[in-house]
Amino acid sequence: MRGAADGTPGPAASTGRAAPVGHAAMRSANLSLLLRHLHARGGRSRATLAQETGLSKASVTSLIGDLAERGLVQEGRVERRGTVGRPGTEVRIDPGHVAGIGLELNVDHLAVTLQDLGGQVRFRSSVPTPVVDGQDGRSHPVAPVLDLVAQQLRETLEAAAAQGLWVAGATISPPGPVDYAGAGVRFASNLGWSGVPLGEELAKRLGPDMPPLSIENDAKLSALAEAPRLARQGITDLVYLTGEIGVGAGIIADGRLVRGWSGFSGEVGHIGLDPAGVACRCGRRGCWETLVGFDTVLAVLDPDDPARSGHLPLQERLRRLRGLLDAGDERLVQRFRTLPGDLARGAGVLVDVLNPQAIVLGGFFGAFADVLVQPVQEALDARLLTPDGRVEVSASALGLDAAAIGGADMALERVLADPLLAPVLPTGASR
Amino acid sequence: MRGAADGTPGPAASTGRAAPVGHAAMRSANLSLLLRHLHARGGRSRATLAQETGLSKASVTSLIGDLAERGLVQEGRVERRGTVGRPGTEVRIDPGHVAGIGLELNVDHLAVTLQDLGGQVRFRSSVPTPVVDGQDGRSHPVAPVLDLVAQQLRETLEAAAAQGLWVAGATISPPGPVDYAGAGVRFASNLGWSGVPLGEELAKRLGPDMPPLSIENDAKLSALAEAPRLARQGITDLVYLTGEIGVGAGIIADGRLVRGWSGFSGEVGHIGLDPAGVACRCGRRGCWETLVGFDTVLAVLDPDDPARSGHLPLQERLRRLRGLLDAGDERLVQRFRTLPGDLARGAGVLVDVLNPQAIVLGGFFGAFADVLVQPVQEALDARLLTPDGRVEVSASALGLDAAAIGGADMALERVLADPLLAPVLPTGASR
Numbered sequence: 001m002r003g004a005a006d007g008t009p010g011p012a013a014s015t016g017r018a019a020p021v022g023h024a025a026m027r028s029a030n031l032s033l034l035l036r037h038l039h040a041r042g043g044r045s046r047a048t049l050a051q052e053t054g055l056s057k058a059s060v061t062s063l064i065g066d067l068a069e070r071g072l073v074q075e076g077r078v079e080r081r082g083t084v085g086r087p088g089t090e091v092r093i094d095p096g097h098v099a100g101i102g103l104e105l106n107v108d109h110l111a112v113t114l115q116d117l118g119g120q121v122r123f124r125s126s127v128p129t130p131v132v133d134g135q136d137g138r139s140h141p142v143a144p145v146l147d148l149v150a151q152q153l154r155e156t157l158e159a160a161a162a163q164g165l166w167v168a169g170a171t172i173s174p175p176g177p178v179d180y181a182g183a184g185v186r187f188a189s190n191l192g193w194s195g196v197p198l199g200e201e202l203a204k205r206l207g208p209d210m211p212p213l214s215i216e217n218d219a220k221l222s223a224l225a226e227a228p229r230l231a232r233q234g235i236t237d238l239v240y241l242t243g244e245i246g247v248g249a250g251i252i253a254d255g256r257l258v259r260g261w262s263g264f265s266g267e268v269g270h271i272g273l274d275p276a277g278v279a280c281r282c283g284r285r286g287c288w289e290t291l292v293g294f295d296t297v298l299a300v301l302d303p304d305d306p307a308r309s310g311h312l313p314l315q316e317r318l319r320r321l322r323g324l325l326d327a328g329d330e331r332l333v334q335r336f337r338t339l340p341g342d343l344a345r346g347a348g349v350l351v352d353v354l355n356p357q358a359i360v361l362g363g364f365f366g367a368f369a370d371v372l373v374q375p376v377q378e379a380l381d382a383r384l385l386t387p388d389g390r391v392e393v394s395a396s397a398l399g400l401d402a403a404a405i406g407g408a409d410m411a412l413e414r415v416l417a418d419p420l421l422a423p424v425l426p427t428g429a430s431r
Numbered sequence: 432m433r434g435a436a437d438g439t440p441g442p443a444a445s446t447g448r449a450a451p452v453g454h455a456a457m458r459s460a461n462l463s464l465l466l467r468h469l470h471a472r473g474g475r476s477r478a479t480l481a482q483e484t485g486l487s488k489a490s491v492t493s494l495i496g497d498l499a500e501r502g503l504v505q506e507g508r509v510e511r512r513g514t515v516g517r518p519g520t521e522v523r524i525d526p527g528h529v530a531g532i533g534l535e536l537n538v539d540h541l542a543v544t545l546q547d548l549g550g551q552v553r554f555r556s557s558v559p560t561p562v563v564d565g566q567d568g569r570s571h572p573v574a575p576v577l578d579l580v581a582q583q584l585r586e587t588l589e590a591a592a593a594q595g596l597w598v599a600g601a602t603i604s605p606p607g608p609v610d611y612a613g614a615g616v617r618f619a620s621n622l623g624w625s626g627v628p629l630g631e632e633l634a635k636r637l638g639p640d641m642p643p644l645s646i647e648n649d650a651k652l653s654a655l656a657e658a659p660r661l662a663r664q665g666i667t668d669l670v671y672l673t674g675e676i677g678v679g680a681g682i683i684a685d686g687r688l689v690r691g692w693s694g695f696s697g698e699v700g701h702i703g704l705d706p707a708g709v710a711c712r713c714g715r716r717g718c719w720e721t722l723v724g725f726d727t728v729l730a731v732l733d734p735d736d737p738a739r740s741g742h743l744p745l746q747e748r749l750r751r752l753r754g755l756l757d758a759g760d761e762r763l764v765q766r767f768r769t770l771p772g773d774l775a776r777g778a779g780v781l782v783d784v785l786n787p788q789a790i791v792l793g794g795f796f797g798a799f800a801d802v803l804v805q806p807v808q809e810a811l812d813a814r815l816l817t818p819d820g821r822v823e824v825s826a827s828a829l830g831l832d833a834a835a836i837g838g839a840d841m842a843l844e845r846v847l848a849d850p851l852l853a854p855v856l857p858t859g860a861s862r
């Protein structure tokens with residue numbers, strides 16, 4: 001008896017995408033298999049690796065040699081408790097040679113993270129995004145913003161070089177949908193940009209130093225950044241919710257990011273929940289954003305409250321809000337009393353459509369996890385039609401850094417998929 | 432420059448699922464590669480196969496020999512137009528030896544389809560589902576329904592044997608969410624069943640004749656059945672909407688079925704679109720089903736209209752509705768005037784969440800495609816925030832047979848994934 005849930009792919013998978021397996025491809029696939037295994041599960045002996053992957057011990061030894069030559073893995077003593085005999089050696093990820101870069105370009109700040117293959121952050125910076133106050137309000141001038149991104153990217157590359165790290169690639173997340181084909185920003189409504197060829201412009205500025213660049217939406221990258229933590233709990237279906245000015249979702253189904261055909265999945269801020277609801281900036285009514293967006297929380301404060309100032313970094317505005325809430329500000333206390341129900345209304349739609357095992361609250365939702373997670377959980381539990389569909393609500397573990405970390409992860413994925421991309425270390429280099 | 436849409440898997444894929452590639456696995460993977468290629472793209476010469484798959488000509492010849500030995504492929508003359516020289520031979524799928532079975536257990540009928548590897552239906556039957564009228568209304572007694580399913584399955588196996596077909600497996604779709612782990616029906620609300628161990632009960636009845644069985648929800652199977660047709664147009668992100676008593680969705684993202692963590696994805700009938708809406712049988716208000724369910728259409732007719740009789744097969748009720756609509760029944764004409772807008776409201780949510788390239792209308796929506804597709808398309812186009820997110824609305828090409836055909840496809844997928852499952856033909860068997 002086979003349940004359909006055993007991973008049998010459906011016929012829709014039969015679109016001829018599989019690559020043929022020749023001997024060179026086989027070696028590359030096995031290098032990737034071993035590297036991913038060590039990356040996901042941590043250091044272990046060659047014998048354990050052989051047992052767990054099904055590869056022969058001789059193959060494991062030879063493949064590990066290749067990976068070590070490229071500074072991707074290293075050997076170390078392992079402490080064995082309760083066994084007799086000489087201590088074994090284990091193979092583990094070498095964090096000292098390969099890194100990825102993630103950049104989050106946001107309305108108020110540009111965050112950069114350099115992360116090594118071992119998951120350690122090696123360099124981090126956050127600078128305010130250039131803003132011009134004009135007659136029509138604030139705007140984000142394209143050239144100065146791009147200059148700043150290029151400068152931050154260059155600084156990060158220098159920090160990598162100074163630490164002896166080879167950079168596998170960089171991922172940048174603009175605030176809004178991404179034009180994958182043109183490597184640009186199609187509709188970054190919150191920056192007011194449209195059709196900016198982000199990749200091309202950065203390449204122009206960085207010249208030969210430009211690392212391989214990917215562009216991905218912030219909610220999607222945040223979902224990717226949180227995914228490994230949840231995967232260790234056996235959770236491979238999740239929705240990450242990011243709440244700032246807009247509301248966006250990063251969807252992971254069966255361990256894979258759902259991008260949508262043109263990269264616009266997760267644009268959940270505008271799902272219509274009430275035809276008689278408040279008018280939304282998109283022109284429709286009762287969009288989820290009009291119920292749970294950051295602006296709807298700020299709106300209860302005085303117009304000149306510092307938390308409402310777009311000139312302050314998000315972190316500071318959140319600290320100000322937190323202070324007011326903790327001090328028992330009646331308007332905020334009341335707003336946070338109704339917010340969980342409104343969050344659960346939209347989240348309930350996502351549960352019905354996607355049946356995720358986890359919903360992770362990010363952005364400002366995550367910053368107020370202590371007052372949101374439990375009531376949202378209770379509201380979702382109350383609307384369950386069957387206990388098998390239960391979803392677990394939690395707060396983002398990475399906070400406002402999630403997108404940049406996800407970007408670095410995505411850049412490192414290039415090496416996990418194809419370890420031969422990493423250059424062979426010069427002879428005598430430390431391993 | 433690499434866009435993220437080039438198929439680079441995200442770090443979430445690094446959960447150590449990949450299998451190691453040894454020589455036996457390599458041969459099996461290449462057999463599967465060739466068989467899938469022929470299945471998806473049609474017959475072609477060995478030289479073309481080698482070119483398209485990247486395998487050597489010698490490998491292709493040897494692998495094709497293995498596939499032919501199992502009756503999976505055959506050779507045939509190919510007509511060459513406009514070329515000189517002796518006609519070449521092409522390799523193509525052999526439709527004569529291997530088949531899959533799909534069963535759709537519905538509220539009013541049980542449909543069975545036997546389909547060969549070439550996609551031809553070899554046997555089909557549809558019988559009414561046993562119903563008992565009791566004090567509390569109609570019910571579907573478990574044992575008689577299971578007896579009927581077993582009998583239909585046995586008849587289909589006999590039809591396969593009589594045609595010399597080896598059956599790779601069977602897939603059954605109950606009306607409602609599926610309990611994959613227990614191979615049962617957890618919540619088939621429309622049958623009134625709960626916790627029926629469908630697989631176990633059928634195995635008991637069929638004994639050693641029982642084929643490998645999968646269980647899958649009808650909307651998901653229908654999506655799988657429609658997917659190859661759309662894949663040929665380059666569409667790998669789609670939502671199939673089935674409308675009968677309830678409304679369900681089958682979601683395919685990047686060529687893969689999205690099941691959700693417990694198989695309950697696509698339960699879109701109860702997404703809440705209006706807090707002030709009509710009370711739903713689920714206990715909530717304004718569910719999508721209360722706007723577009725089959726019952727909401729039937730409700731405009733006289734209470735004793737034959738189309739409202741649950742004792743008539745769905746096909747006949749649809750024919751009756753069609754007759755009334757074509758005759759200009761004012762109530763129906765009016766209902767079908769508002770239906771597209773209500774369909775687009777829920778479909779719009781799915782577009783925002785999933786960004787599919789195609790929405791396929793099945794069930795009774797598909798039966799009224801001529802009056803629904805265009806206005807639904809227009810309503811969805813009107814709410815687009817960016818032209819890149821456009822979705823194309825079309826009608827199911829398979830109609831009410833979609834789920835059974837998808838079930839047979841899913842059963843055949845076992846052989847596409849692992850061609851060595853098919854038995855070697857006895858020597859002298861026709862190829």
